[in-house]
Amino acid sequence: MLKLISELNRKLIDLKKAILTPGKRVHKQFQEDMENVLINIVTGKTNNEKTTSVFSPGKQSSFLGISPLKIDEINREGRPFRVAIEGNIGAGKSTCIDYFKRFPSVETYGEPIDWWRNVDGDNLLELLYTDIDKxxxxxxxxxQLTRLKVQTSKPQNQNTTVQIFERSIQNNRFCFLEHAYRKGSLNSADYAVLDQWYRWIRSNVDINLDLIVYLRTSPEVVYERVKSRNRPEESGLQFQYLVDLHESHEKWLMSNDERFNNIPLLVLDGNQPISEMEKQYKIFEEKIIGHETKGLKRADSTDLSKAKKNLKMDF
Amino acid sequence: MLKLISELNRKLIDLKKAILTPGKRVHKQFQEDMENVLINIVTGKTNNEKTTSVFSPGKQSSFLGISPLKIDEINREGRPFRVAIEGNIGAGKSTCIDYFKRFPSVETYGEPIDWWRNVDGDNLLELLYTDIDKxxxxxxxxxQLTRLKVQTSKPQNQNTTVQIFERSIQNNRFCFLEHAYRKGSLNSADYAVLDQWYRWIRSNVDINLDLIVYLRTSPEVVYERVKSRNRPEESGLQFQYLVDLHESHEKWLMSNDERFNNIPLLVLDGNQPISEMEKQYKIFEEKIIGHETKGLKRADSTDLSKAKKNLKMDF
Structure with missing residues (x-):
């Protein structure tokens, strides 16, 4: 079994490399084989029954898989299982969170936008729109501070075994901060100080995530969604910004950069309509909130072997 | 004894108030009485032998005393006794630190200026001088980050029982940050974010100091010292800046603001020449590095009662 897992991990890395090499075409049969293997690993199925995942390299592709990190490398020390829902604007993060809200042992946390709108009286979000460079x-x-607070917050209900966050402090560091630096809004000194703060936090505070659910979308699809849902703060959103953010998410979550991919990752096809997405959530429910459905109370380190078994992330 | 202590604390507070009330003249005999009482408390003497302290309200005064905080409110959890040396530019902080360097169980930490000069290649200190508002x-x-790192660093030598720091993260928050905000260099949003970071740090990390030694000086004296020592980076220093910094130190350390004065405080007359200062250090040696001289190894919480006795901070 271990040999098979090791072989699969190697193939997964090859596949990721192939996807990320521009212009390189991946053999269609290999794609399909790998996809089925990965689906089987994450769902625990032995047949070849397909899910809604579609894989189409060369354009904005969706991809279903889970990263090979050993889950027992994370020391949770009695805290709940932490899940971050990641994805572009319009990827369906809120809908995903709403789906999981129904479970009594799950607590969900939206982005702390209200805090950004009122920092002791100043609206930082508004200031940002008036002069991004300043x-x-x-x-x-x-x-960084507010995500740190959210992500390390104790659950309100002591029976909570799973915390689900809309985005994460890791997202801020590796997606938005990288994006601002690449685009030139952040100069190198600002970037370096924020990076050093992140390193300090990571070394001194348990900000570990136990699972990232990446709602992978194409910029075209989310652009249409954003236009049609007509939220006032998104009215000025440019298509190019969604393309940039998509690329930032891809670089962070789909690359082989060791700094980035040390968190178990579940990639779902976010281009599907809501009804199809809910079918995917149903399929992966146990992976995401398995602690709860199997009746495990507040997880601690002694529960890890049970949790691993429960989650079937045994590679 | 407790009643006497309580009475003395009340008088100390009255005296502080009197000093801080502009234009108010304090009765000379009361000053001298209080001064002697305070000297006796901190030195443990019962006679009225005077030290080099001079108290002259109405101009930049020096004042010798120690604050009434109960030292057992601080939970040190096995770390060394932490002392911050505070004072204006030219107050003699480096000389003070050099004095205590000689003790084998003391580790000293200068300001992390080299880090500020090289943040992954950028010289933040130089950038600050080119455009302070930016x-x-x-x-x-x-x-804040570098002081946090210094102040929470583990000693290199495992026999170290005392860590002495040149300034502190508390200084940064309550002296320099306040100063920058009052002068208008820092806008309210920047100030609020830095303040919220400080609050998070204080609540989540042990940055407690066990003693602050305030080398209290007059701006006139330090201005002369700074001019004569001729350090290149201090060549453009304005007298008014030293006055402002003096006031910031006074507001932080000599006020009755509860946010500020929760750390045991030893105030020494920093206007004296080096030879006189060294006499003061000799007198207060045991207060500052008592753990070492009494042969206490690495202090832990069970040592606190002994340490308290040793330090004679038993009020």
Whole structure:
């Protein structure tokens, strides 16, 4: 079994490399084989029954899989299982969170936008829109602080075994901060200070996530969604910004950069309509909130072997 | 004894108030009485032998005393006794630190200026001088981070029982940050974010100091010292800046603001020449590094009662 897992992990890495090499075409049969293997691993199925996942390299593709990190590398020390829902604007993060809200042992946390709108009386989000170059540094610092607070918060209900977050402090570091630096809004000194803060936090505070659920979408699909849902703060959103953010998510979650991919990752096809997405959530429910459905109370380190078994992440 | 202590604490507070009330003249005999009482408390003497302390309200005064905080409110959890040396530019902080370097169980930490000069290649200190309004926010954020790292660092030698720091993260928050905000270099949003970071740190990390030694000086004296020592980076220093910094130190350390004065405080007359200062250090040696001289190894919480006795901070 271990040999098979090791072989699969190697193939998964090859596949990721192939996807990420521009212009390289991946053999269709190999794609399909790998996809089925990965589906079987994450769902625990032995047949070849397909899910709604579609894999189409060369354009904005969706991909279903889970990363090979050993889950027992994470020391949870009695805290709940932490899940971050990641994805572009319009990827369906809120809908996903709403789906999991119904479970009594799950607590969900939206993005702390209200805090960004009122920092002791100042609206940092508004300031950012008026002059991004002037305000991006302090805004990023505050996003880092507020995400740190959210992600390390104790659950309100002591029976909560799973915490689900809309985005994460890791997202802020590796997706939005990288994006602002690449685009030139953040200068190198601001970037370096924010990076050093992140390193300090990571080394001194348990900000570990136990699972990232990446709602992978194409910029075209989310652009249409954003236009049709007509939220006032998104009215000025440019298509190019969604393309940039998509690329930032891809670089963070789909690359082989060791700094980035040390968290178990479940990639779902976010281009599907809501009804199809809910079918995917149903399929992966046990992976995401398995602690709860199997009746495990507040997980601690002694529960890890049971949890691993429960989650079938035994590679 | 407890009643006497309580009475003395009340008088100390009255005296502080009197000193801080502009234009108010304090009765000379009361001053001298209080001064002697305070000297006796901190030195443990029962006679009225005077030290070099001089108290002269109405101009930049020096004042010798120690604050009434109960030392057992601090939970040190096995770490060394932490002392911060505070004071204006030219107050003699380096000389003080050099004095205590000689003790084998003391480790000393200068200000992390080299880090500020090289943040992954950028010289933040230089950038700050070129455009203070543009760079003060990220500079303050980095000072906060580097002081946090220094102040929570493990000693290199496992026999170290006392860590002595040149300034502190508390200084940064209550002296330099306040100063930058009052002077208008820091806007309210930057100030609020840095303040919220400080609050998070204070609530989540042990940054407690066990003693602050305040080398209290007059701006006139330190201005002369700074001019004569001729350090290149201090060549452009204005007298008014030293006055402002003096006031910031006074507001922080000599006020009755509860946010500020929760750390045991030893105030020494920093206007004296080096030879006189060294006499003061000799007198207060046991207060500052008593753990070492009494042969206490690495202090832990069970040592606290002994340490308290040793330090004679039993009020």
């Amino acid at each position: 305000w991006i540094s302090v805004f990023q610092s505050y996003v | 760079w003060i926010s990220v500079f303050q954020s980095y000072v």
